[in-house]
Amino acid sequence: MTTAIVTSLTLRLDTSRDSELSPRDRELNWALPWSDEEPVEIEWHHFLSNAAAMISSSNVVELIVILVMVGHVFVCPYTKVEESFNIQAIHDILFHRTNISQYDHLQFPGVVPRTFLGPLVIAASSFPPVGFTQLLGCSKFVAQYIVRLALGNLVLLGLFMFSQAVREKFGPVTAKLSLIITATQFHFMFYMSRTLPNTFALVLVLFALRSWLRQHHRLFLWQSGVAILVFRSELAIFLGILLLLHLFHGRISFVTIIKTILPAGVVILGMTVLVDSLFWGRWLWPEGEVMWYNTILNKSANWGVSY
Numbered sequence: 001m002t003t004a005i006v007t008s009l010t011l012r013l014d015t016s017r018d019s020e021l022s023p024r025d026r027e028l029n030w031a032l033p034w035s036d037e038e039p040v041e042i043e044w045h046h047f048l049s050n051a052a053a054m055i056s057s058s059n060v061v062e063l064i065v066i067l068v069m070v071g072h073v074f075v076c077p078y079t080k081v082e083e084s085f086n087i088q089a090i091h092d093i094l095f096h097r098t099n100i101s102q103y104d105h106l107q108f109p110g111v112v113p114r115t116f117l118g119p120l121v122i123a124a125s126s127f128p129p130v131g132f133t134q135l136l137g138c139s140k141f142v143a144q145y146i147v148r149l150a151l152g153n154l155v156l157l158g159l160f161m162f163s164q165a166v167r168e169k170f171g172p173v174t175a176k177l178s179l180i181i182t183a184t185q186f187h188f189m190f191y192m193s194r195t196l197p198n199t200f201a202l203v204l205v206l207f208a209l210r211s212w213l214r215q216h217h218r219l220f221l222w223q224s225g226v227a228i229l230v231f232r233s234e235l236a237i238f239l240g241i242l243l244l245l246h247l248f249h250g251r252i253s254f255v256t257i258i259k260t261i262l263p264a265g266v267v268i269l270g271m272t273v274l275v276d277s278l279f280w281g282r283w284l285w286p287e288g289e290v291m292w293y294n295t296i297l298n299k300s301a302n303w304g305v306s307y
Helices: 023-027 044-056 060-075 081-095 117-135 140-170 172-183 186-191 197-214 217-231 235-248 254-280 286-296
Strands: 009-011 040-042
Touching: 060 140, 060 172, 060 186, 081 117, 081 140, 117 140, 117 217, 117 254, 140 172, 140 197, 172 186, 186 197, 197 217, 197 235, 217 235, 217 254, 217 286, 235 254, 254 286
Parallel strands: none
Antiparallel strands: 009 040
């Protein structure tokens, strides 16, 4: 592609008036109208091809993405109101542990219940470093940094796995360019370390997209099921369309879909109902109640409104 777009760049280097110019001016004396010298042809397509190959064969781009994520965590470590349930749930799991009676959600339950499965995963991965900082007498604010970095690392893992699938499907240059573009987008890089339900779902969506590109249909259905039934039910539209595309093109059969989603649905629903009912003290399916409140009852407009 590079050779098709850029073939060569012609630079005119003038030496006819070198005696009148300082050494610095002679270095900058490009394409002057009084130049009588023959143009020097520089084959830039070789340079650009080699540069692209170097980028494609290194971890430079991945390192840039990691540094951008870490930078957002340290520049803006504070919590938005939409993150409050999950960040508090992670705190309670880390510091109150099995003493559920001390958990914040029992006193401030919010408009709708949310799942504890995401906070459990982040708390488990954050527990060793958080415990170490507590032994050192560090503030809990340090623990919040650790928790944000743990969530950001999960999203990065999903992103890099998705990038691998893009590399296999479209080539290394496309994969690297997609990461470069992602690193320049504030919204994605900022929210990958924010404890929103959308961010937890994002991890699963990235893995599901990887499976979709690789045509690992059963794995795609399981990953999509967790994202939809546990974190964001609205993802059924997006992921469902992807599934229909493969069904339409004959890459997966309807029988295979049914044989996969039935056991997956039972396992995933059973997992969220059992775990979350324990934490909430009553039988419930959190994302089901969210879907009922926002979609069926259409009361999402009441969020943040006082009466």
